[in-house]
Amino acid sequence: xxxxxxxxxxxxxxxxxxxxxxxxxxGIKPDYAKLAQGMPDSVIYDNSPRLLxxxxxxxxxxxxxxxxxxxxxxxxxxxxxxxPDKFVAVCSATSYMHKVRKGEVEWSIKEACKELDRQLSTxxxxxxxxxxxxxxxxxxxxxxxERFEEICQIMEVARxxxxxxxxHTGTLSGYxxxxxxxxxxxxxxxxxLLAHDVAGSYPxxxxxxxxxxxxxxxxxxxxxxxxxxxxxxxxVYLETGLWWAELYERVLRxxxxxxxxxxxxxxxxxxxxxxWTPGLHPSSYADQSKKDxxxxxxxxxxxxxxxxxxxxxxxxxDMNLILGGNAARIFKLEDKLPHTRLFKxxxx
Ligand SMILES: [Zn+2]
Numbered sequence: 001x002x003x004x005x006x007x008x009x010x011x012x013x014x015x016x017x018x019x020x021x022x023x024x025x026x027g028i029k030p031d032y033a034k035l036a037q038g039m040p041d042s043v044i045y046d047n048s049p050r051l052l053x054x055x056x057x058x059x060x061x062x063x064x065x066x067x068x069x070x071x072x073x074x075x076x077x078x079x080x081x082x083x084p085d086k087f088v089a090v091c092s093a094t095s096y097m098h099k100v101r102k103g104e105v106e107w108s109i110k111e112a113c114k115e116l117d118r119q120l121s122t123x124x125x126x127x128x129x130x131x132x133x134x135x136x137x138x139x140x141x142x143x144x145x146e147r148f149e150e151i152c153q154i155m156e157v158a159r160x161x162x163x164x165x166x167x168h169t170g171t172l173s174g175y176x177x178x179x180x181x182x183x184x185x186x187x188x189x190x191x192x193l194l195a196h197d198v199a200g201s202y203p204x205x206x207x208x209x210x211x212x213x214x215x216x217x218x219x220x221x222x223x224x225x226x227x228x229x230x231x232x233x234x235x236v237y238l239e240t241g242l243w244w245a246e247l248y249e250r251v252l253r254x255x256x257x258x259x260x261x262x263x264x265x266x267x268x269x270x271x272x273x274x275x276w277t278p279g280l281h282p283s284s285y286a287d288q289s290k291k292d293x294x295x296x297x298x299x300x301x302x303x304x305x306x307x308x309x310x311x312x313x314x315x316x317x318d319m320n321l322i323l324g325g326n327a328a329r330i331f332k333l334e335d336k337l338p339h340t341r342l343f344k345x346x347x348x
Contacts, residue, residue, distance in 0.1 A: 004059030005306055006316075006323030007342045010333065013130065013210060013239055013265030014063040016079050016087070017071040018047040021294075030293050032174035044071055047269060048079050048087075050298050054268070055086065058302045061324065064331060065089040066130040066166070068270060072098070077124050088331060090127035090166065091119040097133055107135040109150040113157050120161040126331045128158055129166025130210050134187075147187045148197055155202045164206045164330055167195050170215030170222045172272060174288025192226040199233035206330050208263065212238040214247065216272055216287040218280075223247060231256035237330065240322065241266030241301070244282040245311035248322075252314060259318035263327045264309075266301045273299050317344040 019042040023030040051063065065076045065087050076089040093115040099105045112133040119125050132154045134147070158165045169192045188194045192213050199207050213226025223243075230236045231254055240248065240262050251257040272286045273295050286301065288294075309319065325343030328334060 004061075005309060006320045008062075008320075008324040008328060008337055009058075009060045010062045010064065010264070010324040010327035010331070011060050011241070011266060011268060011302070012064045012208070012263045012327050012331070013241060013267050014051065014065050015068050015071065015267070015269030016046065016048045016051050016063070016065050017044050017067070017075055018269060018271075019043070019070060020045055032288060032290055032294060042070055044075060046075060046079055047298075048083070051268065052083070052086065054298075054300075054302055058306060060302065061086075062333065062336060063087050063268070064126065064265070064327070067092055067094050068130070073119060073125070080124065085336065088126050088333065089124065090129040090164070091116065091125040092128060092131055093119065093133045097136065101136050107137070109133070109153050113153050116154065116157045117160070120157065120163060125163070127164035127166065127208075128154060129164070129168075129208065131168050132165065132188075142187045144187060144191075144194060144197075148194075151188070151198055152201065155198065155205055158205050159202060164208055166208050166210045167192075167198065168210045168215075169213045169226050170211045170217075172216040172288050174290055174294070192222055192229060195226075195229045195236065196232065199229060199236050203233065203235050206235055206237065207233075208237045208239055208265075208330075210239050210265070211267065212240050212243060212247075212262075214242055215267065216242065216285070218275075218277065218282060218285045218287070220247070227251055227254070227257060230261055237261050237263055237326065239263055239265035241305045242272075242286045243308065244285060245308045246282070248308070248312055252312070252318070259314070259321045260326065262322045263330070264305070264323050266305045268301055269298075270301075271295050271299055272301065274301075274304050320344070 021042050067073060073091045073094045080087045080089050093112050096112055096115040100107045132151060168189055209226050213222035230238045238261055241264050272288055274284050275287050276284050320343055328337055
């Protein structure tokens with residue numbers, strides 16, 4: 001076991017499933033454009049052995065599993081059942097979404113919510129994420145009014161089950177950002193400020209801004225609006241794992257954000273390598289490189305992210321909140337903790 005950076009470390013954004021494309025066998029030149037077209041014919045497999053190796057190496061106690069595209073909630077359920085002390089999962093109605101993608105059924109937010117409701121009723125899932133279900137093939141771009149109506153129905157399900165909802169922010173260069181799927185460019189995927197409408201309408205539902213406005217790249221375009229939402233609503237948390245040290249510094253000193261609203265989540269398993277830009281700011285960052293193509297190796301995101309945390313001159317009690325204390329509370333992991341009173345708490 002490696003040296004743990006905190007008392008109970010929870011990584012809140014993990015993909016324990018991986019795609020096998022077999023590019024070589026199919027005689028296809030590997031590139032991101034093919035992946036962005038919906039990962040045709042890829043085989044999904046349980047990648048938890050590599051995940052458990054990294055958890056042991058870096059002292060990560062638990063992971064919150066979620067599905068990127070093509071992955072299934074059902075396989076995550078199996079992985080959780082195999083290691084209930086190591087994993088919990090959130091859901092995103094993947095079996096329904098696969099049927100819509102294959103054209104077997106038409107998109108309906110009602111059906112998507114019915115499936116979320118069913119999944120959450122099993123008690124197997126702790127929240128909704130990383131994406132809120134949306135029409136994968138809309139005939140015209142979504143307007144925010146339309147999308148907000150859908151999101152409200154998803155929020156009602158979350159409210160009923162008292163679980164968290166992931167609000168996805170940021171894009172990656174390899175997947176070509178906004179055009180990844182039609183209708184995504186002008187909705188919540190690109191405009192974190194839209195979360196104000198959602199957070200204000202559902203103040204009793206915990207919202208996690210996935211990737212904290214920064215899912216990759218050197219630009220801070222999504223970071224500032226995302227922080228602005230978090231500073232305005234007590235129910236909004238920021239996921240931090242792909243931030244470089246200075247981004248933490250800024251929110252930690254914001255009296256309306258601070259360590260209490262941060263959860264560490266690195267997109268482990270998303271295959272986003274680091275790019276090196278010495279002499280610039282930041283001197284390294286996570287993003288895909290179309291020139292290099294998709295990585296075959298298991299990218300070591302925790303090594304990079306924990307190095308950023310090492311640069312922070314903060315109190316260990318605050319570090320413990322970021323690395324696990326806040327996550328233990330919002331994902332209801334109290335029964336997994338070895339003791340009570342491990343995290344900052346004062347008699348008042
Ligand atoms: Zn992800």
